[in-house]
Amino acid sequence: MSKEVKILGIETSCDETSAAVVVDGRQVLANVVSSQAELHKKFGGVVPEIASRRHLELINPVIKESLILAGTDLSQITAIAVTIGPGLVGALLIGLASAKALKYVLNVPLLGVNHLEAHIYANFIEYPDLSPPLICLVVSGGHTVLVFIDDDFSIEVLGQTLDDAAGEAFDKISRFLDLGYPGGPAIDSLAKEGDSEAIQFPRAMIDRKSYDFSLSGLKTAVINYVTESNENGVTINVPDVAASFQAAIVDVQVDKLLRAAREKQCNTILLAGGVASNSSLRINLAQQAAKTCIKVLYPSTALCTDNAAMIAGLAYKHYQDGKTLGLDANVDARLAIGSSL
Numbered sequence: 001m002s003k004e005v006k007i008l009g010i011e012t013s014c015d016e017t018s019a020a021v022v023v024d025g026r027q028v029l030a031n032v033v034s035s036q037a038e039l040h041k042k043f044g045g046v047v048p049e050i051a052s053r054r055h056l057e058l059i060n061p062v063i064k065e066s067l068i069l070a071g072t073d074l075s076q077i078t079a080i081a082v083t084i085g086p087g088l089v090g091a092l093l094i095g096l097a098s099a100k101a102l103k104y105v106l107n108v109p110l111l112g113v114n115h116l117e118a119h120i121y122a123n124f125i126e127y128p129d130l131s132p133p134l135i136c137l138v139v140s141g142g143h144t145v146l147v148f149i150d151d152d153f154s155i156e157v158l159g160q161t162l163d164d165a166a167g168e169a170f171d172k173i174s175r176f177l178d179l180g181y182p183g184g185p186a187i188d189s190l191a192k193e194g195d196s197e198a199i200q201f202p203r204a205m206i207d208r209k210s211y212d213f214s215l216s217g218l219k220t221a222v223i224n225y226v227t228e229s230n231e232n233g234v235t236i237n238v239p240d241v242a243a244s245f246q247a248a249i250v251d252v253q254v255d256k257l258l259r260a261a262r263e264k265q266c267n268t269i270l271l272a273g274g275v276a277s278n279s280s281l282r283i284n285l286a287q288q289a290a291k292t293c294i295k296v297l298y299p300s301t302a303l304c305t306d307n308a309a310m311i312a313g314l315a316y317k318h319y320q321d322g323k324t325l326g327l328d329a330n331v332d333a334r335l336a337i338g339s340s341l
């Protein structure tokens, strides 16, 4: 039997410091995530400089804990994997510098991973028997990308946001409504008490043939609605605003996902990224998809939000393909989704 490949993964692209140990791309021995959400809460969003400094403080203890939980030590690690983009440049650099130090000391391969591709790959950890063709919507704080994964695991980008990412819109509207940070979970839970049909917010690009998204108009519509109501002395029902705003986002995503699945003749739709935790998106998509016998899958919450297990998991493919990096590797804050998984 060939020796198992035990990869230590590091993720620091935004406000989660994470380290994980994954065997052969699928078996997660440890996945430690230290969220900085509390630290950024009072600013209503991630402050890049604060995020970098906190990553620097947390990275070594988080790596150490992941090794302890995995019941292993550095001498047993086959390769080091790290997120090289997209993300906040300063935050990414902390992860890469740590990964390079480990590569140098241990003399093992260094593997660079695209954060967005790793979000998609989280589904393959959750469902080891998953096979293409697949449609996947990657929805996070920084991205909204709809992709097609062909039989050979190649990725075709069908559409993406032309302005704000879905998570960004959730966070901005949450801040505007004083609901706290991160905004997605806050709006998701408050929306459960509201009427999603109370206010008809625009569903941008829903009728367009394109698979692109646009959310800035929706954001403006919500802000205008609340501002005008306040000016006119009309009391707004915040749960109704939250539910109607969320429905406007979800409707467009569900519509485009189902259309893409039909066009590409896929019977499985995947969700990935932090916003894939949204309960309304999950429920509505599953209900609509069931009508046409399309299956909807998404990773468990721990694998949906930023985590290093998805980084170490996808890195196994890079390891098999011999795609390694040298000590001169750099990060790319705007790294685009690649061509294959």
Ligand code: KG4
Binding pocket: 014, 139, 140, 141, 142, 143, 166, 167, 168, 170, 171, 182, 183, 184, 185, 188, 273, 274, 275, 276, 277, 278, 279, 304, 305, 306
């Ligand atoms: O993937 P992720 O953890 O980090 C990025 O790579 O951006 O996604 C974070 C985003 C945040 O904008 C957060 O508000 C959003 O995911 N989010 C949600 C939910 N849980 C997290 N958005 C909507 N509904 C949720 N339940």
Ligand code: ZN
Binding pocket: 115, 119, 140, 141, 273, 274, 305, 306
């Ligand atoms: Zn992410």
